[in-house]
Amino acid sequence: MKKAVAQIAALVPIALLVFALYSLYAAPAEPPRDWRLHMTQEQHDLMVAPIDHAFRVAAYSVTWAIQLGYLAWLGLKWSGLKRVAGRASNQN
Amino acid sequence: MKKILFGVYAAICIALLVWAFELAVNAPAEMMQGDAYRIIFYHVPSATVAFTFFAISMAGSIGYLVLREKNAAKALAWDAWAVSGAEVGIVFCTVVLVTGPLWGYRAWGIWWAWDARLTTTLLLWLIYVSYLLMRRFASGAQMRTSSAVLGIFGGIGVPIVYIANRIPGQHPGPVFGGDRASGMAPEILRPFLWNMAAWLFWGILVLILRHRFELKQQAIAAAEAEQSLNA
Numbered sequence: 001m002k003k004a005v006a007q008i009a010a011l012v013p014i015a016l017l018v019f020a021l022y023s024l025y026a027a028p029a030e031p032p033r034d035w036r037l038h039m040t041q042e043q044h045d046l047m048v049a050p051i052d053h054a055f056r057v058a059a060y061s062v063t064w065a066i067q068l069g070y071l072a073w074l075g076l077k078w079s080g081l082k083r084v085a086g087r088a089s090n091q092n
Numbered sequence: 093m094k095k096i097l098f099g100v101y102a103a104i105c106i107a108l109l110v111w112a113f114e115l116a117v118n119a120p121a122e123m124m125q126g127d128a129y130r131i132i133f134y135h136v137p138s139a140t141v142a143f144t145f146f147a148i149s150m151a152g153s154i155g156y157l158v159l160r161e162k163n164a165a166k167a168l169a170w171d172a173w174a175v176s177g178a179e180v181g182i183v184f185c186t187v188v189l190v191t192g193p194l195w196g197y198r199a200w201g202i203w204w205a206w207d208a209r210l211t212t213t214l215l216l217w218l219i220y221v222s223y224l225l226m227r228r229f230a231s232g233a234q235m236r237t238s239s240a241v242l243g244i245f246g247g248i249g250v251p252i253v254y255i256a257n258r259i260p261g262q263h264p265g266p267v268f269g270g271d272r273a274s275g276m277a278p279e280i281l282r283p284f285l286w287n288m289a290a291w292l293f294w295g296i297l298v299l300i301l302r303h304r305f306e307l308k309q310q311a312i313a314a315a316e317a318e319q320s321l322n323a
Contacts, residue, residue, distance in 0.1 A: 024194075045126060052127035055198050059131045059191040063138070066190065070183045071298065078305055085312050 006075065013069035020061035027054030098300070105293045112290035115283035122280070128198035133284060135191040136267075137291035139213075142184035143250045144292075145299060146220065149177030150247025153240035160237065171236050172306040174243050175227060178220050180299045184291075185217045200262060207261030212253045219246040 031039070031047050039047070112133070122129035152174025159167035192210065193203040204210065223242045227235060257266050267274055276284060 049126060052125070052198055055128050055194050056130050059194045060134060062190050062194070063134045063187050066183060066187050067294070067298070070180075071301075074301060074305060078308075081305070081308055081312065085308075 006072075006079070009068070009072040009075060013065040013072060016061045016065035016068070020058040020065060023054045023058040023061065027051050101293075102297055105290070105297050108286075108290040108293050112283070112287040115286050119283040120277075120279050125199055128195060131191050131195040131198075133287040134291065135188060135195055136284070137288045138184045138187040138191070140288065141291055141295035142181045142188060143253070145177040145181035145184065145295065146216070146247055146250050147177075148299075149174045149181060149220075149223075149243050150250075152177055153243030153247070156236060156240045157244075168310055169307075171240070172303055172310060174240060175224075176299055176302040176306055178223050178243060178246070180295065180302050182217065182220045182224065183298070184295060185213070185220070188213060189217060196262075202262075205262035207263055208256035208259040209253065209261060209263035212249065212256045216246065216249040216253055219249055 028050050030051065031044065036044060116130055116133040119130065119133075121127055152170045152172070155170030156167045156174060159170060192213075196205070197203050219242065223239055223246060226239045226242060230238065257263065265274065267276060
């Protein structure tokens, strides 16, 4: 059970990072510069909204990937420390 | 009892983060930047938390240097705060350095500019990374002393980053306490403050966990030293 929780804890940040990269990769391209000259502000805003959304999602995902990645790493170090402490008490 | 209190605190943190996320998603779009401005809800709080924790690390470093010859046990307790503040501060500073370019690309059309704010933040991050590397690879009694000195230098970097925001460059000026044009619309300010509180609570939670880990590590190291002396 503990092993499964540790594996999930390690996989979630990786999945979030992949999702963030995918959001950026899948974001539509910026409208060409010469198009913008013939567009109203509203048309332009509508066109760039999905790109803004993709960047926002990527930023949020990467924030949690870093935070949860650190927690998972700390958890791994903690379990290692517990093993060391257990060995030391057994020797005594 | 401590475990229950910690559990309650963790639950409050998660509830706050969910509430803050809900507010951030439903905040009105900004006139100039559309949806991309919402990165402010985790970029700015992360910077605030990082700088607060770097200040804690600096205080811990000063405490260690002052007490190391008078009271070794107390000095180690200060050192635990120093290393915890530095490490968790780096985590939040990394968030700042990753979300910043994502926001910058949408707002300015470029990922990075070598302007004062961005460069000083990167330098601050590098100082604290070198602090952790020193702690990881150096050994002996001098390790804590040298890293405490570096921790103080890092802490001095925090106000420099804050002042760098006022130097004209690519990065926008301060939103609060800047010129007359600075400030936030109340509809955006409310979710911003909730996000600020949520990330600060979360940061404190992670800091407590890291501090407890450091204390445990110190206890094991002390027990091992005692054991080898007795052998």
